Amino acid sequence: MTDPQEYSRRASAWLEANARDLPRDAGLAASRAFMARLHDAGYSGITWPAEYGGQGLTAAEERAFQQAARGFALPIGVFGIGLGMCGPTLLSIGTEEHKRRYIEPLLRGEEIWCQMFSEPGAGSDVASLQTRAVRDGDAWVVNGQKVWTSVARQADLGLLIARTDVDLPKHRGITMFIIDMHDPGVTVRPLRDMTGESHFNEVFFDDVRVPADRIVGEVNEGWSAAVTTLLHERVSIGTGAARTERPASFAALAAAARGRGLLADPAVRDLLVDLYLRERAFDLFNARLSQEIKAGIQPGARGSVAKLLLSDLTLAGADAATEILGPETVAYDDDGTIAAALSWAPGMALGGGTSEIMRNIIGDRVLGLPREPQVDRAIPFRDLKVGTQAEEAGR
Template identity: 40%
Template sequence: MDFNDTPQEAEYRAQVRAWIDANAQEYMTSPAKPYELDEFVAHCKAWQAKKHDAGYVGITWPKAVGGQGLTPMHQIIFNQEESRTYAPTGLYSIGLGMCIPTVFTHGQPEIARRYVPKALRGEEVWCQLFSEPVAGSDLASIRTKAVREGDEWVINGQKVWTSYAHRSDFGIVVCRTDFDAPKHKGLTMFIVDMHAPGVEVRQIKQMSGGAEFNEVFFTDVRVKDSHRLGEVGEGWKVSLTTLMHERLAVGGKPRHAPGYDTLMKVATGIETENGPAIERTDVRNRIAETYINDEGIKLTQMRALSALSRGQIPGPEQSISKVVIAKTMQDMSSFALDLAEGSGFAVEKGSDLEKLQGSYLAAAGLRIAGGTDEILRNIIAERVLGLPGDMRPDKDTPFSQIKPL
């Protein structure tokens, strides 16, 4: 494992850092209060346009589609430097991180020429329409159907947990086009206009107070066959491109997420009947455990970065990191709120305890997004440890013969 940049990487990092310092001054500190949605969108669009003009978008994408044609390490270096700021990027994380790479990998050249440049500039927002009420972790069990009529497809069905669908212009949607084929072989993916007739988006109010997730309903929505991604029946293969990028996008620790140092500050400020909570052995043990997990995650991710720096393909680091990160965040936050007792419900805005409260509410979703803990443990068990795979009796069964749970 190598913790140091190569000379070329160090040069690029210095270049990026200088640009960040010159252009992100307004984002160097956390906003005094959370942005309202319209304000958040405006800031995201402005920051994306600024990055585009400076050549810091599509860093690893081919130059032929408007990217920079650089290595994954260049993207990682930019992400690391950008993470020093509070610059808003969430509006484009799905589209640029997952959707557009699928579009230019599997779409027709004219489709890529139409959509990629506008996405890079931030002029159009994208969402990923995969999960359904009865098909979350088992994505191949989706029931949203697409029926061909001439040179168009008619889509009917429902998706759920679609991030920023209510602010998106386009989405990639995977549908079932053959109910008599086995579940992995009867799928096809399309680009859908989120403003098309028959598309209805309903926001989902979360316990954290946010509402970035949505239900999306399709009623006789028409999509041209030219907007199909990949061949008919190869939607699972196309989806794997998207899911690969999704794992990379959600595998790391969220920006500015609280860690062991936050827990230490909170424990120092809580008074118990026997003195400060930080002096209790059980509290110190929990802080030490969180520190070990945080350092383990950092070192595991350094292994992936070292592999990328040498031009190699990382191993299972992202799956391992995500399983540990989500559980560590949830356990640490839960412990802090229990320690605070009643104060864990009524917290001061901007306080460390509020950060931990937000982390607690978000961690449950993180254990689902990008692959549930159970799915990722299966991947690690089967592909890393070489253990026998799960029994999958429906793998070769025609989907029409599978009864929904």
């Protein structure tokens, strides 16, 4: 490890020279150019293996960079799914060829990734998915629909899970594929959400041919591949948010309450103390996860604790903001941050798995409580009444 203080000083100087006053929404071309500069400077993929384009450094350098980056709004959100989920999945279970082909372009911002798991009839119970992939010579032919796919409109590539064997039980006949989003037969339709923007999309597959060498993991073993991605997702959502400024934070709302002469109001103090305690619990839990990752201990299902704490904290921040700012919360403030954060808050408790599902996972896999009964675990998928199969069965 290099001297952390020296590393952090150099990172701060680089950020000051290259990232100060960048617009939060810089546009796609500017975001890609920024990622390339970040990579050239040695700050993209800090802990990723050097042979695939990473910097091959340790979690200590990563943390030093993240500390230096606090207070900067880096325009790299569109790469979040690639960096937080798809890339780590390929590094864990991709082939050597996948790593050589896909990792460096991701780290340089040349290719944007999305993750295509959820379907209209398969969200929390994503193993009920119905998108099909059928073998045809040296390729697989994909048909079906995904929904809520973040950044699909901007994406060049995506990880897809599709059903490859309907005779196996629902968790076992699934395979993970790398999809080229520009291939014929892939159609992306944006969905407008309540922030007024289109963060997520529907994706349709009509006879999309996917070469067999784009399978990630093994045929029919896509469920464990998907679990790998989801574990990375929850850690990445939790720890990623730990590094970003929260507009409806304790500090911001306490200042707003003081400015409005509300600090003596016991109800307001109660809200603020509750928010402070949640922030401390979240920050300390994440500090602990980071230390453990640094020591080589993988968080596993405890990533769900970080995700749940963050969802609850975000919703508590939104409630407190509404109480303290009153009608002002519905008007966009100067840079729109409070109002945008409020309308984004409920999505935090859904995306990456809902809070109820996080509680199930924590009960089951962190606390060792009895599992939820699952009567359909051993039944061939074709016999299950899920999604459109349920409608067909009811006819």
